[in-house]
Amino acid sequence: MKIKTSSEYIASLQAIHPVIYYKGEKITDVTTHPATAPHVRAAAMTYALASQDKYHELATATSHLTGREISRFTHVHQSIEDLIKKVKLLRVLGQKTGTCFQRCVGFDGINAVYSTVYEIDKKYGTQYMDRFKRWLIHIQDENLMVVGAMTDPKGDRSKGPAEQADPDQYVHIIKRRKDGIVIRGAKLHMTGAVNSHEILLMPTTAMNETCKDYAFICSVPIDAPGIAMIFGRQANDSRRDMKETIDVGKPSFGIVGGEAVLVLEDVFIPWENVYMDGETDFAGLVVHRFAAYHRANYGACKTGLMDVLTGAVTYLSQIQGTAKGSHVRDKVTEMIHLSETLYSSSIACSAEGVPTPSGAYMVDTMLANVCKQNVTRFHFEVARLAVDLAGGFIATLPSEYDLRSDEVGHLVKKYFSGVSDIPVEDRIKIGRLIEAMTGGTAMVESMHGAGSPQAQRIMIFREGDLSGKITMAKTLAGISSRKNG
Numbered sequence: 405m406k407i408k409t410s411s412e413y414i415a416s417l418q419a420i421h422p423v424i425y426y427k428g429e430k431i432t433d434v435t436t437h438p439a440t441a442p443h444v445r446a447a448a449m450t451y452a453l454a455s456q457d458k459y460h461e462l463a464t465a466t467s468h469l470t471g472r473e474i475s476r477f478t479h480v481h482q483s484i485e486d487l488i489k490k491v492k493l494l495r496v497l498g499q500k501t502g503t504c505f506q507r508c509v510g511f512d513g514i515n516a517v518y519s520t521v522y523e524i525d526k527k528y529g530t531q532y533m534d535r536f537k538r539w540l541i542h543i544q545d546e547n548l549m550v551v552g553a554m555t556d557p558k559g560d561r562s563k564g565p566a567e568q569a570d571p572d573q574y575v576h577i578i579k580r581r582k583d584g585i586v587i588r589g590a591k592l593h594m595t596g597a598v599n600s601h602e603i604l605l606m607p608t609t610a611m612n613e614t615c616k617d618y619a620f621i622c623s624v625p626i627d628a629p630g631i632a633m634i635f636g637r638q639a640n641d642s643r644r645d646m647k648e649t650i651d652v653g654k655p656s657f658g659i660v661g662g663e664a665v666l667v668l669e670d671v672f673i674p675w676e677n678v679y680m681d682g683e684t685d686f687a688g689l690v691v692h693r694f695a696a697y698h699r700a701n702y703g704a705c706k707t708g709l710m711d712v713l714t715g716a717v718t719y720l721s722q723i724q725g726t727a728k729g730s731h732v733r734d735k736v737t738e739m740i741h742l743s744e745t746l747y748s749s750s751i752a753c754s755a756e757g758v759p760t761p762s763g764a765y766m767v768d769t770m771l772a773n774v775c776k777q778n779v780t781r782f783h784f785e786v787a788r789l790a791v792d793l794a795g796g797f798i799a800t801l802p803s804e805y806d807l808r809s810d811e812v813g814h815l816v817k818k819y820f821s822g823v824s825d826i827p828v829e830d831r832i833k834i835g836r837l838i839e840a841m842t843g844g845t846a847m848v849e850s851m852h853g854a855g856s857p858q859a860q861r862i863m864i865f866r867e868g869d870l871s872g873k874i875t876m877a878k879t880l881a882g883i884s885s886r887k888n889g
């Protein structure tokens with residue numbers, strides 16, 4: 405692995421020059437700009453863990469392509485054990501950063517593309533897998549961060565990719581040249597894109613024969629000509645941009661993953677980096693696999709966040725002198741119960757994983773969808789309980805400027821103090837942490853990341869084997885099977 409430490413990762417980002425806009429201006433260095441630096445530090449934790457003895461085994465793997473040691477984030481799952489190690493790693497990273505560390509998007513993209521490309525080659529006699537493996541070995545050896553690019557803007561949702569008035573609403577091939585393809589369009593919700601090295605582009609949905617120019621997979625460096633990113637706003641980001649520390653709640657790491665719009669204006673991709681071109685019947689499969697891998701993650705990374713939140717309210721109740729109240733203990737117990745229930749889903753869909761024809765392992769898709777669906781409820785319930793336990797003081801909490809003020813600082817300290825042996829600053833810091841982890845963008849991410857709740861419900865219904873369940877019921881009820889039912 406060329407990039408071994410978090411500081412080497414940061415240096416590697418300073419050596420590339422992607423085009424990034426934020427609030428109408430260009431960001432020239434993502435590692436120092438206040439809007440992006442916290443996200444860089446969160447992603448850097450994926451590098452840092454690999455060099456710690458305690459986490460080395462979780463954070464690294466042996467490449468099945470080269471036999472060399474690689475970051476787990478660049479690995480193709482070779483067993484159920486790999487799937488389980490992945491979710492264990494994500495929970496630890498959630499606990500260490502309290503936020504999205506972004507690198508799983510590319511990780512899941514690599515795994516979804518690997519098994520899909522194998523099946524395309526088998527069906528059509530194409531040579532995509534050789535190309536993909538060459539690219540993947542490069543990613544593994546250099547230890548690069550890859551961002552998976554899936555969600556297209558979609559324009560008029562009642563129309564398919566090829567029926568849009570503006571064809572750019574779905575990323576598409578505008579030209580096939582001797583040496584490669586030229587693509588145009590945009591991808592949304594690009595978690596971690598601004599601090600990634602490479603993009604892995606995939607289709608956004610299942611496609612039919614009319615969509616040959618939309619059904620492709622390719623990779624491209626983040627700073628390739630024609631690529632620009634527009635970094636999104638987040639709740640309370642002006643506090644972060646002013647470089648305030650306490651008021652930001654979680655000064656070291658971002659509140660969410662750091663989302664960007666990725667614009668592709670006539671970007672050239674050499675054939676060497678094209679891994680699917682027009683095989684429309686496989687577009688749905690790569691989306692299905694990517695979504696299931698990513699939905700499996702949420703019961704782990706978000707559980708890490710819930711662990712932090714549970715710790716935060718427990719400490720706050722100690723500061724406020726309410727820790728011994730039976731209702732407090734009961735609510736904290738419920739927070740733990742909900743977190744562990746979610747984690748069970750992540751472990752379950754990994755333990756029930758199966759090999760694909762490529763040999764790479766796939767999670768159980770039904771359980772992965774149930775896992776993510778539960779995140780959209782349980783994380784909100786955990787956040788609600790945290791806000792309930794924290795009490796109303798967060799809504800009235802004065803700013804860090806008032807805390808430091810010569811005129812009113814002593815009043816803030818006096819009237820926001822709790823039990824006598826814990827500094828008032830601890831109460832304020834923990835309050836801000838809870839505010840940051842339960843408000844605005846952080847919860848939107850939990851609801852809509854890896855697909856909105858309805859997307860999981862569609863999959864749960866589709867994979868629910870209702871005819872099998874009808875048979876179970878009819879058998880037990882003594883109803884014989886007839887041709888019509």
Ligand code: SF4
Nearest residue numbers: 504505506508701705
């Ligand atoms: Fe990884 Fe979770 Fe962030 Fe998705 S939301 S990239 S699974 S940390």
Ligand code: FE
Nearest residue numbers: 504595853854
């Ligand atoms: Fe996400």
